[in-house]
Amino acid sequence: MSALTGTRHLTRLAFRLDRLRLPVWVLAIALLPMATAAQYKQLYPTKADLDSVRAVLSTPALVAIGGPLFRVSLGGLTAWKIMSTELILIGLMSLLTVVRHTRTEEETGRLELISAGVVGRHAPLTAALVTAGLADLVAGALAALFLLATGLPATGSLALGLAVCVTGLAFAAIAAVAVQLTENARTAIAIAGAVLAGSYLLRAVGDTGPTWLSWLSPLGWAIHIRAYAGERWWVAGLAVALAALLAALAYTLAGRRDVGAALLAQRPGPAMAAAGLRSPFGLAWRLHRGLLAGWLFGMAVAGAALGGAASALTDQIAVNQELTDMLARLGGSKGVTDGYLGAVFGIVGLVVACYTVQATLRLRAEESAGRLEPLLATRTGRVRWALSHLVFAVVGSALLLAAAGAAGGLAYGAQISDVGGQVPRLLGAAMVQLPAAWVLAGLGVALFGLVPQATPLTWVALVACLVLLELGALLNLSRWIVDASPFAHVPKLPGAEFSATPVLWLTAVAVVLAAAGLVGFRRRDIG
Amino acid sequence: MTDAISVSGLVKTFGRTRALDGLELTVRTGEVHGFLGPNGAGKSTTIRVLLGLLRADAGTATLLGGDPWRDTADLHRRLAYVPGEVTLWPSLTGGEVIDLLGRLRGGLDAGRRATLLERFDLDPTKKGRTYSKGNRQKVALVAALASDVELLILDEPTSGLDPLMEEVFRTCIAEERKNGRTVLLSSHILAEVEALCDRVSIIRAGRTVDTGTLAELRHLTRTSITAELAATPTGLDALPGLHDLVVDGPRVRFDVDNEHLGDVLRQLTGCGVRSLTSQPPTLEELFLRHYEEELVGS
Ligand SMILES: Nc1ncnc2c1ncn2[C@@H]1O[C@H](COP(=O)(O)OP(=O)(O)O)[C@@H](O)[C@H]1O
Ligand SMILES: [Mg+2]
Numbered sequence: 001m002s003a004l005t006g007t008r009h010l011t012r013l014a015f016r017l018d019r020l021r022l023p024v025w026v027l028a029i030a031l032l033p034m035a036t037a038a039q040y041k042q043l044y045p046t047k048a049d050l051d052s053v054r055a056v057l058s059t060p061a062l063v064a065i066g067g068p069l070f071r072v073s074l075g076g077l078t079a080w081k082i083m084s085t086e087l088i089l090i091g092l093m094s095l096l097t098v099v100r101h102t103r104t105e106e107e108t109g110r111l112e113l114i115s116a117g118v119v120g121r122h123a124p125l126t127a128a129l130v131t132a133g134l135a136d137l138v139a140g141a142l143a144a145l146f147l148l149a150t151g152l153p154a155t156g157s158l159a160l161g162l163a164v165c166v167t168g169l170a171f172a173a174i175a176a177v178a179v180q181l182t183e184n185a186r187t188a189i190a191i192a193g194a195v196l197a198g199s200y201l202l203r204a205v206g207d208t209g210p211t212w213l214s215w216l217s218p219l220g221w222a223i224h225i226r227a228y229a230g231e232r233w234w235v236a237g238l239a240v241a242l243a244a245l246l247a248a249l250a251y252t253l254a255g256r257r258d259v260g261a262a263l264l265a266q267r268p269g270p271a272m273a274a275a276g277l278r279s280p281f282g283l284a285w286r287l288h289r290g291l292l293a294g295w296l297f298g299m300a301v302a303g304a305a306l307g308g309a310a311s312a313l314t315d316q317i318a319v320n321q322e323l324t325d326m327l328a329r330l331g332g333s334k335g336v337t338d339g340y341l342g343a344v345f346g347i348v349g350l351v352v353a354c355y356t357v358q359a360t361l362r363l364r365a366e367e368s369a370g371r372l373e374p375l376l377a378t379r380t381g382r383v384r385w386a387l388s389h390l391v392f393a394v395v396g397s398a399l400l401l402a403a404a405g406a407a408g409g410l411a412y413g414a415q416i417s418d419v420g421g422q423v424p425r426l427l428g429a430a431m432v433q434l435p436a437a438w439v440l441a442g443l444g445v446a447l448f449g450l451v452p453q454a455t456p457l458t459w460v461a462l463v464a465c466l467v468l469l470e471l472g473a474l475l476n477l478s479r480w481i482v483d484a485s486p487f488a489h490v491p492k493l494p495g496a497e498f499s500a501t502p503v504l505w506l507t508a509v510a511v512v513l514a515a516a517g518l519v520g521f522r523r524r525d526i527g
Numbered sequence: 528m529t530d531a532i533s534v535s536g537l538v539k540t541f542g543r544t545r546a547l548d549g550l551e552l553t554v555r556t557g558e559v560h561g562f563l564g565p566n567g568a569g570k571s572t573t574i575r576v577l578l579g580l581l582r583a584d585a586g587t588a589t590l591l592g593g594d595p596w597r598d599t600a601d602l603h604r605r606l607a608y609v610p611g612e613v614t615l616w617p618s619l620t621g622g623e624v625i626d627l628l629g630r631l632r633g634g635l636d637a638g639r640r641a642t643l644l645e646r647f648d649l650d651p652t653k654k655g656r657t658y659s660k661g662n663r664q665k666v667a668l669v670a671a672l673a674s675d676v677e678l679l680i681l682d683e684p685t686s687g688l689d690p691l692m693e694e695v696f697r698t699c700i701a702e703e704r705k706n707g708r709t710v711l712l713s714s715h716i717l718a719e720v721e722a723l724c725d726r727v728s729i730i731r732a733g734r735t736v737d738t739g740t741l742a743e744l745r746h747l748t749r750t751s752i753t754a755e756l757a758a759t760p761t762g763l764d765a766l767p768g769l770h771d772l773v774v775d776g777p778r779v780r781f782d783v784d785n786e787h788l789g790d791v792l793r794q795l796t797g798c799g800v801r802s803l804t805s806q807p808p809t810l811e812e813l814f815l816r817h818y819e820e821e822l823v824g825s
Contacts, residue, residue: 183656184617268652269619273626283627286619370614374667377578377608377680378631379600526580 006119010127014101022135025093029086030142033160037078037150050077067223068207075156075228078147083163083227087219088196090139090168094132095175095192101128102176103185125176125254129247132172140165156228163222166239170218171196173246180253190294197298201305218242280380280388288359288392292399295355299348299404306344307408307426310337311415338495341412341429345405349433349487350466352400356437357458359393360444364455372526382522386445390514393441398434405430429493435506436486440465442513449520529592531556531678531709532577537586539572539733546572548733549586554711554726559704561720561727562713569733570713571611574682577711578608591678604633607671611682611713613663615655621666622651628670640673646695660687672699679703679710685719697723718807721748749782750805752791757799766791777801 015022044050054072069080102124144161148154171192178191199217206214207223214220218239225235276282363386366372375385405427413422444458465485468477482488486509489502532554539547547569554560564570575581577590579599588595593602615624629635644651647665658666664687671679685693700723703710714720720727721741728738737744749770756777763779764772768787773780783791795803 186617268650269623269654271620271622271651273623273630277623277627278630280631283616287616290618370610370612371616373575373578373580373610374608374613374628375631376580376599377603377606377610378628379603379633380631381600523582525582527575 003120003122004126005123007123007126007130010101010119010123011130014097014127014131018097018100018131022093022097022131025089026135026139026142029089029093029139029164030146032086032089033078033082033143034146034150036082037074037147037152040074040077040081041150044074044077050074053077067203070226070229073228075147075152078152079156079160079227079229083160083223084200084219086143086160086164087167087222088200090136090164091171091196091199091219092193093139094136094168094172095178095196096189097132097135098128098172098175099179099185099188099192101131103179103182103188122251122254125179125250129172129176132175133169136165136168136172139168153228155231159225159231159233160227162233162236163225163227166236166243167218167222169243170239170246173243173250176250177246177253180250180257204305280375280385281391283375284388284392287362288389288396291355291358292392292396295352295396295400296403299352299400300407302348302351303404303407303426303430304411306348306404307341307411307413307422308415310341310344310408310412341408341426342492342495345408345426345429345433346469346487346490346492348401348404348430349436349490350462350469352397352404352433353437353440353462353465353487355400356393356397356441357444357462359396360390360441361448361455361458362389362392363445363448364452367452367526376526383518386518386521390441390445393444394438397437397441398431401430401434401437402427425494428498432493432498432503433487433490435503435510436490438510439486439506439513442510442517445517446513446520447517449517449522449524452524529556530554530589532560532588532590532711534573534577534588535586537573537576537588538584539569539576539581540584546733547576547583547586550730550733551735551738552728552730553738554709556709557704557707558725559700559710559712559723561724562711562730563715563717563720563727564713564730565715568715568730570715570730571682572733573730574608574680574711574713577680578603605676606678606680607632607674607676608680609664609667609671609682609684611686613660613667615658615663615666617654617656619655620652621649621655621658621662624655624666625651625670625673628667629674632674632676634675635670635673636675640669643669643672643699646699647692661689661692664688665692668696668699672703677709679708681710682713683715684712685714685716693719717748748785748807750785750788750807751780751782752803752805753780754778754795754803755801756795757801760795760798763791763794766794 044053050072054069066080066084070076105124140161140163142161143164144157147157147160174195175188175192178188178195179185181191182188196219199219202217203214203220203223206212206217206220214224221235221238224232226232277286366389372385376382406423408430409423409426410419412426413419416422440458440462443461444455447455447457465487468482468485469487486506489506491497491499491502530553532552534550534552537547537550537552538545550569550573552562552573562570562573572581576583576588577595579595579602582596590602591605595602615621619627625640626635629640647669649662649665649669653662655663664684668681668684671681685696688696700710700712704725712720712723724741726738726740727744729736729744741748756779759777760774760779763769763774763781766787767790768784769791770782770784771780779795
């Protein structure tokens with residue numbers, strides 16, 4: 001039996017298990033650029049229209065978010081607008097797929113069952129990489145084809161598809177190494193996800209100044225392939241080389257460990273529980289604290305970076321009166337900076353909502369894993385157990401927003417010598433997002449209590465909010481569709497006036513949803 | 528004395544599956560009760576109803592004098608449960624889980640915890656994700672056995688244990704009985720129930736097909752024997768307790784009630800035994816033999 005025996009069988013199994021999940025990812029990734037291109041075509045029918053946006057799009061803050069605008073053309077603009085989102089999506093798809101078909105299987109012991117059959121030592125890893133790689137290939141090819149169909153140049157379309165595909169391959173390989181390091185699928189996802197986030201940050205900082213930083217990031221490479229702007233094909237080779245190198249490393253590491261074991265060895269823990277581990281809340285604290293701490297750190301850093309960029313933006317634009325007026329109009333606020341900050345904290349709100357949903361859906365994860373049953377066989381009541389987890393969704397989200405707002409206020413305030421004034425202002429801009437994030441928590445609880453199988457749809461709702469925020473204005477969607485997102489109702493602080501009505505409404509909706517969910521949960525079967 | 532558990536006419540359906548179909552179960556206070564049935568018979572479902580995790584569609588269930596669905600928290604103070612499939616929190620150690628479950632039940636006997644850890648040979652410092660199935664089961668067992676409760680509900684607690692640990696488990700249950708605790712022990716292995724239980728309820732496809740003391744169910748405990756003898760045996764078919772005899776020259780095959788095993792073996796030895804294998808009948812065989820007509824009839 002060779003090390004690869006059974007790979008084909010396992011690959012087929014992986015595709016069967018993912019027969020719904022992967023097509024959804026691939027289609028989303030393939031359609032997004034086309035939708036953007038089609039929209040820009042409508043928005044800027046002439047060259048003159050295109051030229052008029054150039055100045056705005058070259059401001060540091062927007063360059064940090066989307067990358068540099070290499071060429072003002074329909075294709076150039078499309079690539080600029082959608083590339084970062086595409087790369088993050090394909091990176092996530094690839095790393096989640098690899099972890100799912102390696103560590104998750106190993107952790108749940110299913111792999112042990114399979115390995116006992118005729119399956120070679122490296123077959124599971126190979127099957128996972130082949131699965132992710134094929135999905136990357138199809139996503140890239142379809143993205144290119146769809147772009148071509150909108151009438152964009154073939155070379156550029158191909159380059160964009162290639163950039164998407166090779167980035168996916170790189171992150172599949174990064175995940176393949178991550179799963180060798182730890183015994184725990186969640187930790188492996190966290191490691192690979194941190195590399196993805198770090199790549200984004202490196203590129204964001206690099207593109208606004210020290211260019212060499214972008215060249216340390218796989219996401220930077222993909223953007224510097226320059227689709228529709230004088231393609232530099234050799235850059236794609238960097239990502240392919242990295243993927244090959246890391247895959248080789250993953251195989252070497254896998255050869256050195258036992259099934260189920262990891263390179264970062266498991267340290268023994270305490271033989272007795274600490275005094276605090278005596279209630280559902282004590283348990284929830286143990287289960288949530290690591291995640292919350294990681295998020296707190298991340299949001300503080302992100303808040304500081306975004307706040308710090310604000311004053312550079314102001315300096316840059318202040319010299320151009322025309323532009324200042326225009327951005328002020330766009331932001332619908334008193335000044336350029338406030339418009340920028342309002343937009344930035346809108347995004348921060350959505351990012352924090354990811355944590356909110358993650359913490360809320362822990363309820364279902366615990367139940368599905370069978371860890372709820374033994375707890376409910378003790379004195380622990382159902383609602384008390386659910387609330388002990390929801391505390392983290394509700395209060396944790398508030399802490400995250402506070403961290404982002406305070407750090408942003410400090411960074412921005414320090415630059416314009418107004419810490420005392422800016423900290424409360426930006427804290428407000430961040431905290432006002434809280435009720436919208438709570439609505440998603442409420443939705444999660446409602447689904448969990450009333451239709452438990454549908455609980456993961458909460459993620460779909462979150463992605464819908466993100467799409468509505470990103471594309472709602474661009475796609476000219478009718479008002480009531482855009483308004484379906486709770487985030488559409490949040491006052492755009494710090495520029496706009498604060499209004500209590502939407503905040504109270506959103507909070508009320510969240511509470512009603514959560515209450516309905518808890519009532520349903522008390523009545524339904526567990527399991 | 529009142530009954531610790533009494534279940535009557537219990538029905539539970541999942542979509543089109545009728546998991547429980549009028550199940551009856553009575554567990555007297557202070558007894559070790561075997562809850563026997565093949566896989567998928569509805570043992571776990573019954574136990575989940577008794578724990579208030581599932582709501583029955585019809586029938587009544589009384590647990591320690593209360594309603595398992597309404598009086599959940601009060602009842603759960605007085606019982607400990609070991610699920611059939613134990614999953615632990617990956618980041619918590621076995622010791623932490625034992626303490627947590629014990630405290631959530633209202634207290635744990637530290638001395639007994641230490642003794643049980645030693646007897647089950649369990650390392651409490653390992654993280655949940657590194658335990659094997661058997662060790663996860665031991666964590667749940669230690670947590671349950673070290674709790675000061677009246678009733679133990681154990682769902683196939685030995686399915687992941689090796690024979691040595693099964694022996695330890697049997698000793699522990701024998702002690703629990705001496706201490707006056709009530710035990711509901713579900714199993715799909717007849718021999719295990721035989722070794723441990725005062726009374727047994729046998730279920731199949733969500734219905735109770737037989738219930739009684741082991742003596743009353745003695746007809747179930749037979750051994751299948753295959754032997755090769757030096758000479759063709761005579762007089763075997765006249766022996767009491769012998770069933771399904773097949774004689775093929777010097778080779779014989781038959782089932783014998785365990786209480787007559789000694790007589791039959793003496794008779795065989797008289798003929799000169801060249802080889803002999805014996806095995807207890809599987810539960811499935813028993814069902815085929817005893818309840819087929821009943822099931823066909825229903
Ligand atoms: N949550 C559920 N959903 C659907 N069917 C179930 C569920 N739980 C149990 N069943 C079905 O009910 C029957 C009885 O299952 P169970 O009580 O687990 O049997 P046992 O524990 O005796 O092996 C089986 O056919 C099983 O497939
Ligand atoms: Mg069962």
